[in-house]
Amino acid sequence: MVYITASGQFLPGDPVDNAHMADHIGRLSPQAERLGRLVLRQNRIATRHYAMKPDGTTDWTIAKMLGQAVRSTLDDAEIDAKQVGYLATSTTQNDLMVPGLASQVHGELGLPPLELASMQSVCASSMMALKSAYLQVKSGEHRAALVGGGEFASRYFRPGFYEGTDSVLQDGTLPGDAGFLRWTLSDGAAAVLLEDRPASRGLSLRVDWVSLRSFADRFEPCMTAGSVRDREGSLTPWSHHENIRAAAQAGAFQLRQDVDALYRMLPVWLGEFMRLVDEGLIEPDAVDWFAIHYSAHSLREEMIKQATKAGCMIPEERWFSNLATKGNVGAASIFLILDDLLKSAKLEEGQTVLCAVPESGQCVMAYAGMTVVGPHDGRDAK
Structure with missing residues (x-):
């Protein structure tokens, strides 16, 4: 069996409220800030953290932040890091194009030689990393595994990434996407630590199963970076432009999100939930905590509407989210949720936890079932 026995997180700087957001990501125009206020009403995020300072400088990389989160995890662990x-590791966009994030985090931590995997997608890359570690420990290949996610999105939101490009409209705003x-x-x-036995003190989460499915056969890319969409809707990779300046001018290095396509994915995500119900992996009435990542409160409301209509709604009082206080941190979000849940004093031995991570990149849906277990001496737990 496989257990989450420790967890940790790192959030750079002080919480930034809505009134001071523009000071950190930079101001494009009054019109752009009016659009921002509309988006904030939709997502209902009250505070978040930025690794970028208001002057556009930073002391951080994803590798450094994830290294701090892993150290926090190991501080709570009973085993030696060796x-x-x-x-x-998981992330949406790595610090470097080469090598992978896991190599950079390994170097940051200075741990002895180990096996590693770098998962790169969007939010669900976290669950790709979790499943890979879960299978490694379950198979007996490794006694313990570290899994984590990190994001540094704000570095792409500075005005300099938009000014002078074809993306900026005449009124100083950006296209909605x-x-x-x-x-x-x-x-x-x-980050979280996975082991082949529960902790000897406190509560652990037994990972019972992890399920992840891509539906890219049904959807075009929805959240993109490194490309430009032409008039016919096809994506041209940045590397297919005449030169790097032409790619930047066209806006190839900007993050984009097709919000309409995002909402069209909701029935597919719910359908995956129903599939797991039919297979007996999920019993909605038996879920004590629904640890779900979503990007906006408006998306949550639509999820609730569709789940209620389908007759598979998990009561809202069982939902656990920290979106309002910690924001949407992409691949780090589900690990932030699990860390907060483990340290919330809400968990009781025997309870079940269902994790859910939808990804809009090109439509991925991931779920994981866990059970809260009590302390164990670990000597005969396998």
Whole structure:
């Protein structure tokens, strides 16, 4: 069996409220800020953290933030860090194009040689990393594994990434697919430790199963970066432009989100939930805590509407989210949620936890079932 025995997180700087957001991501125009206020009413994020300072400088990288989160996790762990044989990381956009994030985090931590995996997608890359580590420990390949996610979205939101490009409209605003994410994404990192036995003190989470499915056969890319969409809707990779300046001028290095396509994915995500109900992995009435990542409160409301109509709604009082206080931190979000839940004093032995991570990149849906277990001496737990 596999257990989450420790967790940790790192959020850079002080919480930034809505009134001071523009000081951190930079001001494009009064019109752009009016759009931002509309987005904030939709997502209902009250505070978030930025690794970028108001002057556009930073002391951080994703690797450094995730390294801090892993150290926090190991501080809570009972095992020595040298016993960890596997490290899996997740992010939307790495600090470097090469090498992978896991290599950078490994170097940041200075741990002895180990096996690693770098997962790169959007939010669900966290669950890709979790499943890879879960299988490694479950198979007996490794006694313990570290899994984490980190994001540094704010570095792409500075005015300099937009000014002078074809993306900026005459009134100083951005197209909706670019402006939406500026007011939605933020920075940070979190991690968990997986072991082949529960902790000897406190509560652990037994990972019972992890399910992840892509539906890219049904959807075009919805959240993109590194490309430009032509008039026919096709994506041209940045590397297919005449030169790097032409790619930047066209806006190829900007994050984009097709919000309409995002909402069209909701029935598919719910359908995946129903599939797992039919297979007996999920019993909605038996879920004590629904640890769900979503990008905006408006999306949550639509989820509730559709789940209620389908007769599979988990009561809202069982939902656990920290979106309002920590923001949408992409691949780090589910690990931030798990860390906060483990440290909330809400969990009781025997309770069940259902994790859910939808991804709009090109439509991915991931779920994981867990059970809260009490302390164990660990000597005969396998």
